[in-house]
Amino acid sequence: MATAVAGAGAAPTWQGQRAEPTRILLLRHGQTELSVQRRYSGRGNPELTELGLQQAESAAARLGVVADIAAVVSSPLARARTTAQAVADRLGLDVGIDDGFIETDFGAWEGLTFTEASGRDPDLHARWLSDTDVEAPGGESFAQVAVRVTAAKNALLHRYPGQTVLVVSHVTPIKSLLREALGTGPELLFRLHLDLASLSIAEFYPDGGSVVRLVNDTGHLS
Numbered sequence: 001m002a003t004a005v006a007g008a009g010a011a012p013t014w015q016g017q018r019a020e021p022t023r024i025l026l027l028r029h030g031q032t033e034l035s036v037q038r039r040y041s042g043r044g045n046p047e048l049t050e051l052g053l054q055q056a057e058s059a060a061a062r063l064g065v066v067a068d069i070a071a072v073v074s075s076p077l078a079r080a081r082t083t084a085q086a087v088a089d090r091l092g093l094d095v096g097i098d099d100g101f102i103e104t105d106f107g108a109w110e111g112l113t114f115t116e117a118s119g120r121d122p123d124l125h126a127r128w129l130s131d132t133d134v135e136a137p138g139g140e141s142f143a144q145v146a147v148r149v150t151a152a153k154n155a156l157l158h159r160y161p162g163q164t165v166l167v168v169s170h171v172t173p174i175k176s177l178l179r180e181a182l183g184t185g186p187e188l189l190f191r192l193h194l195d196l197a198s199l200s201i202a203e204f205y206p207d208g209g210s211v212v213r214l215v216n217d218t219g220h221l222s
Contacts, residue, residue, distance in 0.1 A: 020162035021211070024153070025063065026174045027087070027166060029079040030055035030197045039113050042106035042139065045078050052079070055197035055221060056086040060200070062220035064090025070163040073156065075095060075101040075170060083197070084168035100152025103170035107139025132186040142189055146176040153177060157204055176198035177202055181210040197221060 027032075030052030034041035038107075048056060063069065064087060073096045074084035084095045110115040118125045121137060128134040134144040156165050171194050179188045181202035194216050195202070201214040 009155075010160055019206045021205045021209075022157045022160055022162060023164040023201065023203045023213075024156065024177065025066075025069070025164065025166045026177060026200040026202065027059055027063070027168045028171065028174060028194055028196060028198050029042075029075075029077075029083040029168060030078045032079050032090065034111065035196060037113070039111050040106040040109045040117060044110050047078055052196070053082070053086075056083040056113070058196050059083065059199070060086040062092045063087045066091075066164070067163045068165050069093070070160050071096060072154075072166045072168070073098050073101065074168040075099075075103065075173070077102060077170075080168045080170065084166070087166060087168070098152050098155075098167075099187045100155075101167055101169040101173050101192045104136070104142065104145050104172045105139040106136045108137040126165050129190065132189065142172060142176070142186070145172050146180070149173045149176045150180060153180075153204070157206075161206065174200060178212055178215065181212045183210070192216075195221075 028049045032041060032046040032048055032052055034044065034046050036049065046116065046206050058120040069091055072084050072093050074080045076097050076099055081095060088095045108120070112120065118208070124134070124137065128136060135141040135144070172189070173187050174194055175192055178192065178200055179206065182188065197218065199214060199217045201212070201221070203211045203213060
């Protein structure tokens with residue numbers, strides 16, 4: 001597959017690349033009842049609230065005019081699919097489903113608040129909050145999430161070289177991609193905040209370089 005290249009003789013970017021990157025627009029899904037209650041919401045499948053539907057439409061109004069979006073890809077969970085569909089309808093595109101972008105499996109902590117999970121498994125919960133290799137009970141570690149998210153991202157880079165793709169996903173997968181693009185350590189996962197229906201943008205170059213252009217933008221919700 002040919003690599004898209006800027007016009008002949010074009011100056012390189014500030015990172016030294018001449019080929020066009022694949023730009024990934026990372027949109028977090030809208031509000032659900034579990035997000036209102038600040039409960040761990042992984043593989044559970046709550047629908048969007050009325051506000052969540054409004055957030056999806058606001059994101060769609062912003063992204064629906066981005067003419068160069070080649071594809072809309074979503075986590076299989078309803079909250080992401082509904083958000084993705086709102087944008088796809090504006091763009092006249094179908095929504096592709098990729099299990100690689102599903103949220104973390106929180107296992108036995110699914111549906112619990114921070115306080116409830118900490119009270120249930122205090123030592124494990126504390127280690128999980130500082131070590132990406134620690135798995136939730138019956139669930140995933142953040143390191144495991146990163147592996148599948150990277151694989152899904154690499155598949156997009158192969159399929160859409162030099163193009164723009166919208167990925168509608170969840171907190172941990174989006175943070176994992178931003179962490180990879182920035183080349184930072186695991187502390188980013190525990191220190192970066194992402195709002196509901198927020199937009200982030202990362203670009204990945206054919207030579208392995210990457211750039212983050214936007215993080216947690218919610219201007220379309222105001």
